[in-house]
Amino acid sequence: MLAAKTKTNNNTTPEQNTLYGILFIIGICHMLNDSIQAIIPAMFPILEKSMGLTFTQLGLISFALQVVSSVMQPVVGWYTDKKSMPYALPVGLTFTFFGVIGLSFAPTFTTIILSVLCIGIGSAVFHPEGSRVAYMAAGSRRGLAQSIYQVGGNSGQALAPVITALILVPLGQFGAIWFSLVAALAVGLLFYIARWYSQTLQKTVLIKKSKKSSTTSTQNSKAIKIALLMIVFIVFARSWYMSSMTNFYSFYIIEKYQYSISQSQVYIFIFLATGALGTFFGGPLADKFGKRNVILLSLLGSAPLAILLPFVGPYVAYGLVAVIGFILLSSFSVTVVYAQELLPGKIGTMSGLIVGLAFGMGAIGSIAIGSLADAIGLTSTIITMGFLPVLGILAFLLPSDKKLNEWNQI
Template sequence: MQKTNNKSKPPTTSQTVYPILFIIGLCHLLNDSLQAVIPAMFPILEKSFGLTFTQLGLITFTLNMVSSVMQPLIGIYTDKRPMPYALPLGLTSSMFGMLGLALAPNFLTILISVLFIGLGSAIFHPEGSRVAYLAAGTRRGLAQSIYQVGGNSGQALAPLITALVLVPLGQFGAIWFTLIAALAVFFLIHISKWYAAQMKAFSNNNIRHTARKPDKKMSRSIKNALIVLVFLVFARSWYAAAISNFYAFYAIENYGLTIAKSQIYVFTFLFMGAVGTFFGGPLADRFGKKNVILISLLAPAPLALVLPHIGPVSSIILLASIGFLLMSSFSVSVVYAQELVPGKIGTMSGLIVGLAFGMGAIGSVALGSLIDLFGLTTTMIAISLLPLLGILTYLLPSDEKVRQWYK
């Protein structure tokens, strides 16, 4: 009984609550594995409904735009009025969307189902990030990495979902993922109880009042830094969207692979991206967030330029390296934004993560159209230039400078 009472006590700001971090990370994995079903179904839907690449891009656009538009709005609202029990409600929406996707008879029904999944994701991400923040203690980079690696691992499951579930079972195989959504709802009810208890002693109001209000000059610097961060997220998201949504088609066309075998390439990229996400946070805690963001984009740039011009074996090695490096800044970007604007945990998480979804959505439609117009190879060569935008990281203020702003 004494053990339970200790667990129910709110943490001090120096404590890292690992059980909560691991559970919210697992829920992030379950949530994003539901989203991973959608791009995983692309080859199935293309054959079943005769969809064009533009229509496939529109499906991703619907999913990601709902998430990207709603996430910052939900973050702004919950920064003022936290909503712990919105977490299980969000995954309930995703569960209904997954049911609709499994039974969809036409393209319009697919889009409506995807909308429900996107809404559930939009609700989950800002509040899930707040849970990670509350449980982080002094290790914010590590905490955000544990949370985000769950999501990236869920996304990495897409190729396995295609090969093991959707290829043998077809579109109806998506029905099994309603059980995954139900499992996430169960865990999130527990998380919501813990979250609600913390707000009495560790509320956003307390966090917000500890920060010095920025003057006009500092406000301008913060806005400029956020604009630069937006461009960096843009570059990362468009490139990741190209690989995760369309590289399977590129491998099929250029290497003569089956649908199942082509998924190995995408899985390699996404799995190593999840590994990079995990290591990025602890590295940022030690070496600085700006440094990790810089290396994350510039280091894979030459590899991305070479990728469209090599053979099937070498491309797997490059995809692993690019995925690890590129996604190592995913969680770091969120923490950097949260420290730029203290007290706006949900807003900054919604902005950066939601922006990643939104940019990926716009990128999917644009890339799908470019593929229809110019072909896969030409488009893949063009997008290989995107990581070079990492040079903009030099315009970001250093971690030390951001800390000095709020002393």
């Protein structure tokens, strides 16, 4: 474990070398956690047929998972900013373990909801604390560290269509039981991370922001609030578009191209897999060219392609979903780091807020998009959602990276 000289105005970690071993392990745990979450939307086509669920009910299942995470994540982050709880990580994934078992045996819509609530609790605990671990191990390469952490999660999400095609289609709902083994593996790895986390806290004096830095933040509180509001709108646009793609685009493919469930999942896999690549490269690009620039280009760059997507043929769609996924998700980890540097004394709170906000927006989006699809049709809904990335223009209102550095005396 690397101890280091305490020279920082943040309340999380002193300057140190980037600890790639810790980052890769927490990234793997993120992949395992999010692959478990991914089985829920991956099961939608199966549950629709076996239980006769409507699009609105499917949206409610997604809502049950995501709203718990969105509400609890900033609360967990706020609490652990005040009182460190390294072993909350494996405890949280234990909830997920029991949720997966419940999901595989759930006989009714109500028991499915209860099971995904348990999975949501595990996610709510894992994400802000996992992001804090990435921050502690980052050294001076915060963008890269957050990308390694987040790309694990995006890779887990990208496994959803593979899970559907190889496990859930042949085995049905009960196939989810295999993911209890995934949860158990994650719990084991997180005990190792928690031990490192605890030892690092014992060796390190965690310093709150200096008085001068605090005064600077107070003087710029209005600008910070406006910037956070813009981040909220940007996360809204990205999350709702993501929700339309991951939860409902497969139905659009089946309806428009007359494809099977397995064939439709290929598009979602491509979208999420290239999104994982975009997440990884977004952090280093932000370290080099600026976080605001990456946030701006990720949404505005994907907007014209997202608008075009519903009108192309099945083969062109393969290429478009790949490029959209890469560009759009390049800002995912960058948005978290940007928020952390807006309020550097509240790492857990900002991590929980931004990632939790993404879950929450996606939860609301799942219900709204599902209801819209029931009301006006799937095709019209997918076309409408394609215009959401245009809201990325709001990134022009964000303070530049240079301004953030001036505020925080970095």
